Amino acid sequence: MSDPARSILDEKLRTVTQMREPRPEFVEGLWAHITAQPASALPSVPERRRRRLARPAWYAIGLLVVSLVILTLVIGPQRVFAAVRELLGYIPGVGIVDQSGGIRVLAEPVSATRDGVTLTVTGATLTADGTHLQYRTFGIPRSAYPLSEDVSGCYEPEYLRLPDGTKLEGRGEMPPVPAGVAEAVFVLPCIGGTLPDTVPEDWELPLRFVPAPEELEVMPVVELSPSIGPGAETAAPAAAPEATAATQPSSGRSPVTLTQVIETSDGYILIGEFHPEVEPGRWAQVTGVPLIHDADGEKVPYSFPLDIQPPDVNDGSGGFGFAFQFRSAGLAYPLTLTFYGVNVSPADPEATAEFEFDFGPDPQPGQEWTPNLEIELAGHTLTLASVATDIGPSRNGYSFEFLTDPRVYSAAVEILGHTASGGGGGGGGGLTGGKFSASLAYERIPTGRVTILLSNLTVISDPLTWEGQWSPASPADQERAEPTPQPGLCLASESLDQVPAAPPGLFRGLALVYRQLEGTEDWGLVLQDLEGGDEQVLVRGTGWGALSPDGSQLAYSAADGIRIRDIAGGQEILTEAVGGYDMHWSPDGSQIAYIGGSSISTWVINGDGTRARQISDQSYDAVIGWSPDGAEVYFAIPFTGGAAWQVRAVNTTTLAWRDLFVIENGSAKSLSAALSPDGKWIAYRSRDHTGVYLVRTNGEEAHQVLEKVTQGISGIVWGRGGWLGVSMIDPSGDDRLLVLVQPETCLAYALPAVRGDLEGLHLE
């Protein structure tokens, strides 16, 4: 129920915090500056790779330092409040709920269809602390939405209307429905973002709530007391997890603290806080991702549960909350959670250094100097590697790049006698390849000979490691058996390492990949021989491409539309398709299905680039592929508000369409689906992007073939012979790995010579 006083306060807050909009000239000028950058310009060493290079260097340097400080701390001692154990439960897809008053659910999904638009309330979870509602819509035409950015569509939130007239408002999460109230009406005043009088409004769906079925998966959430120092006494119920004593910080507070543990069907979720101990004026900077190892030293793969929010840590120390989910099969305890980082602190707040520099009488845009000047500041050596003018529509100044000794993080730069109107910096000194930058902007750019002042040098400590250890509560949990393998699952995280490289001669053909081009900072489409060796850069700057079935032609997205190139001869045509992407060639190579148009729907064009025609009246489609006879195009249409896709097949001649089934467990917005050449199976990316599902084209026999193999699946393409090509982020996180898997037999091979996001596959 709305609070008038709160609404007034809300309005006042908007008034007092209202800031000026940016100048239109600034906005346009910045865009021009951005587009003047090289496409996909990257730092010379990717940030993630810098961290990896920095860490070994740090450890090497650390050995030269007298004391390498490693703080190893326990998580705990941990205490469990038995009474609290009964209060909270975790429901996958919903989150942590208060189950003290029981859990209720929607009795059955409720749908209504009006003028071709369908609204469905698909589920509800009612607990003592809130109402979690799920609904989605389908069939909204693109024309229902404004085309202009300065026209906003409907924005009126949905609510539940109780029998006594009470309104419970919220988006997805609403206040709790009182116990004893078993019915409510879901009211959707309008479909969000739509224009008036374009689609039906004022939807009302009656909902019924019933006690949750016994089979509803609710996992107990164990609340752990905050970590306390040695010697503290707290009642320890029998379920208290073991903790391994180790060095405690002087404050007695553990930097790594577990607050909750959830035992899932196949493992655990650990929720906690990372609170590094730092002195005032300093902060901790975590470098890299936290790691979990078991007692055998094996790395434990983990994911971040999407429906659990880590605790909020906002004490200025550089700490943060965390939630890690992992499988427990085969693990040896205790587990060790390790956070890596450094402390950053001012070296000497009073220290300054000055040097002279001559910009000349008339510095020009793009002018650069490389003084390579060494400067001593607060006991450290900085090298001024380059100075460049930074002159443009909204800028009038200089940028400075410094090389540092590994201890330095940054320093402040100013030109004496000239007041900067703006400035900034970047980099992290020893954490980022030994560089940091500073930029200064002025109303009137300084010229001639000037004095430059450096101050406020900050430095990085020795590498720090914060660790915590944890074991499950009961010995039985520590001996969990290996889970029964899922039928049809070919690869999981623990088996990826065992995939052999393809023997020479097993696969002949070509892969079309999108990757960074060797020796440049550009990205583009590369045609690679599957066995390594020959590769051909086909197109720079674009990442959407598709190989014709015979591997002779490339269709790719260009700035002016879709182009088709003869790979061998180099001849190229510009097709009639405008702004298209996600191209799929028909089996005979005579047509191409793609996504295009202002409604972002499915189109088809002839292989000679003519006769572009729209075959879908929906929006935000994703092409899946062609039927083997080339008569139908399969594509997926997203539901609005729900992470689901309607799979539809359309006859490209008659435009007759049929809905096949709904994908409920795929990626919410980027399905990357592909239809097998025999027309029997659809492969698509899992919700968390770490795996691949297969499903028959009638919606049956859905199963995972790849599960949690990687941080992210980047491409899914079928080849002949039932082989499925999958590119993925490799375990290092820096590169791509291509695996060919035959789902029917679970044969799988890696193709180490092929690197990049898979866009096309031609198997001979």
Place this chain on the structure above:
Amino acid sequence: MTDSGPIVANDPAWTAEDEADLALPARRTPALFKKLYLRWVSPVYRYLLHQVGDTSVAEDLTSQVFLTAFEQLPRYRHRGTFAAWVFTIARNKARDHFRQSGRQVSMDAIADAAIRPDLLGEIIHADRLNHLDELIRALPEGELEMIRLRYVAELSLAEIGALVHRSEEATRKAISRLLARLQRQMEDDHE
């Protein structure tokens, strides 16, 4: 018909996830980045202006944010909302700025950068706004940041949640509690 790419800004399905997914093709076709840029350049600028209180500095930092976002786009990983990603860059740039300059901007400077509507002509209303202004200035940084993200940058609760690693509901509750406290303070101080 001419098209420069998907028109997504006003789509209903133009949720935070849609933005993140536009980031995926924008990685490959930089022209698509413009939609994301136009959507977020103003909120990022206002957010930074509220922090630094100086329009030139705010412009400079905003430039750095989007140049960095454009450079790093090929490495963007769809793990949260695009807003959370770009505002994380903005927060880091602001933090670097303050650390390098060794100073914090005064709230008076922020006041100078703000817009004061004609409503201030009404004495009582002006008095209450000034009082609210003072209460906001006295907030701890964490709570001030929530006000900044919600009312200056006008991020949704889900986007703020993704940025501060909280659920939308937890974010709603945190802001609601903060507003309730401000409301009580306003009422108490005017009794």
